[in-house]
Amino acid sequence: MSPTPSRKPSSRKHVAIVLVALGASLLALGASSQAGSGSRFRVTSKMEMAGFSMPGQTHEVCGPKNGNAQSLVPKQDNCRVDNYRASGNKVTFDMVCTGKDAMTGSGELEMLGADGYRGKMRATVEGQQMLMSFEGKRIGDCNYATESPKAKADAMIGKSCNEMLAQPGAALVGAGSMFVGPEAMCAAKKPAFCAKVTPLASDLQFLRSQKQFDDLAAKNGANTQGQTAWDAFAGCGLPRATVISKACAKADAGGDYDFIGDMCPTLIAGSCSKADPNRAPDFLITHCAARAEGIARQHCTTRSFTGHVEGPYGAFCNRYAARRLNQRNEGQPSQQPPAKKPSLRDRLRGVIGG
Structure with missing residues (x-):
């Protein structure tokens, strides 16, 4: 499906970033609370969509050791997986995400032995259809407890929240949606936020x-x-x-x-x-x-x-x-002189275009 003519390129880029974020979380499942070693993968992803494309991207990600196909199904807050089906080394699934990054999609994954995997995700976001393909290859070990996508994301969020909390209350007060509410990114820091803001x-x-x-x-x-x-x-x-x-x-x-x-x-x-x-x-x-x-x-x-x-x-x-x-x-009337009434010659000139 082609994007509507009124859709701006910046909007399409935002939609693509949403899907890439899902792809970056591919190994965030499995033993997400498990400490210890994991497997480091080099993941290459490509994005295709009508009217806009992103170049192939390669990044490294730490996943649970001995992860299976089910552990690779992406998960994010406000997203649920439906119709999960497994057959041999392949799985298929549907995904529905709600909230500000609402989307629907489907995916397929294939395990390539213990050292790799590949798959595709199709998504519809803001009325636009996109396809992302990805392939991961194992390149070594990692510490899953501290290097998993979720652990890294949590660390980055925590750092951002702490940087905001370093501001005085009067400057911080406008960032309330980051600390309070069901989808607040810094919900864990709400007590610290309120301690700085409520004295105001x-x-x-x-x-x-x-x-x-x-x-x-x-x-x-x-x-x-x-x-x-x-x-x-x-x-x-x-x-x-x-x-x-x-x-x-x-x-x-x-x-x-x-x-x-x-x-x-x-x-x-x-x-x-x-x-x-x-x-x-x-x-x-x-x-x-x-x-x-x-x-x-x-x-x-x-x-x-x-x-x-x-x-x-x-x-x-x-x-x-x-x-x-x-x-x-x-209360005084304007001191400017009244506009001069145009002469008959001027009015006739305006009519004939002279």
Whole structure:
């Protein structure tokens, strides 16, 4: 089957890589928990698919010693083997994989004595059909416990997870999908991830920055699912509602009225009478119009509220004046002269193309 015309080459390459990853796991079965020696094979694989091909690749892989044909059937997470059939030194099977690398396929394997094997895999991924052929030849011994494809993959994943965990919590929080969830690559490191991320749930400045990020993303129509702190907190047992409730209580106790104005709407009315004009001028001006106007008339010395003010209420008065000035400027009509009406000659020229 040919790929659809709209399919991009990069997508086809990704599909091919999925199948190659399966091929690389050919010897990952058998005694996967067995320590001790194994057999080292040099494996050559080739890929064919409509509109795209990969050159032959050769790599070495460590498999269980004395592995049989069944031990060579590839296995991956979220994949199952159906219709396994064995006849002499040959086996055939079907495979179904779900999740982000979903695919269906079938394979055949043939043992070539104790020192080799060969086979083929046919797969359908994202509506595309591919064929991978491979052949393995034994070249020596290896330590299966540390050199098997699964052991090497686990070591690489562990290294990547540890490198991510070395980042500060604020930088790590966007990688929540790597540590929490049923398909998380670093699920074993979830406790360490949560230990670094959950303290941010009580950091009011950090939470305000997340709110601003959410607002900007919503304004631009961006999808932030799985990429925000709220997802990371939820994965660590702290739903968004719980985080905000505790943060609002902390802001109320500490007099952080700017935080209340941004994230605690139920506390705004009660906070208008408590907020200090000089510590929270923006909160009062934005959310408490009646009180802000009363303070301005009583303590700001210029009737227009636009002059620089000194004294105990100077910070509030100057912020109030700046806000009034901005509102006044925003309300003024454009100072640009109106567009000149085209003359009759110009209009006729446009009609006849002159």
